[in-house]
Amino acid sequence: MTMELLTAPTPNGWKVTIMLEELREAGHALADVTVTPVDITKGEQFSERFTAINPNQKIPALVDGDRAVMESGAVLQYLAEKFPSSLLPEDDARWDVLPWVYWQAANVGPIFGNKLAYTRYITDVPDEAKAHPLERFGKEARRLSGVLDRQLEGRDFVCGDDFTIADIAIYPWLRGWKWSKVDLTDRPNVLAWLKRVRARPGVGRGLAYGVPEGEIDRWSQERRESYAKGGASIASNERLRSDL
């Protein structure tokens, strides 16, 4: 049966493309998986088909036969359970992993996402109006990076010796710390972990989906401008419509 991932090259999208490539590294061929790009800057997430798959109208989403799965954390867990590997233990140790996936979804994603939006994408608001959200989301992002730094003390990966879906969920948001201007220079465990994770071949291939060769780690000026422009339209208040 074919499986379809609908996604875009963004932090939440990269989680699942990294997952596909890490599953391949773990020996699952995933020959029948197709990847459908969704251009969120053009509003393709609001199409009838996409909305039927993910009522929340955000990438990524997965279709597996009659089953549709929304929310990147749920997609990671779904794939991990369907294709068993050390990415999610099957025994009680899964409870070392799943709370960190929830932690990411409830904290890191929204806070780093908002910090990024106010830092780079929300351009039509006066600086005075941005000062409070920037301070609030900036401080909370720093606090979360401290939580992660302490968790990584004495561990190679978030949950211990094994790379798991917790690392996959958290990594794409933390790797963009310079772009979102969250200072991690005093978080040595996080910085070492970012390098360790990036060195994995599956992660490298997962990050390459939808990104030109040579721009995986460093975007061209043109790409930075196009991301800033696309991000601005997605982050604008006009986009926050309740009738879509």
Ligand SMILES: N[C@@H](CCC(=O)N[C@@H](CS)C(=O)NCC(=O)O)C(=O)O
């Ligand atoms: N909690 C969701 C967040 C998904 C999300 O915010 N996706 C963004 C891209 S990173 C998106 O589709 N944005 C389009 C929009 O907001 O219209 C998840 O983890 O899947």
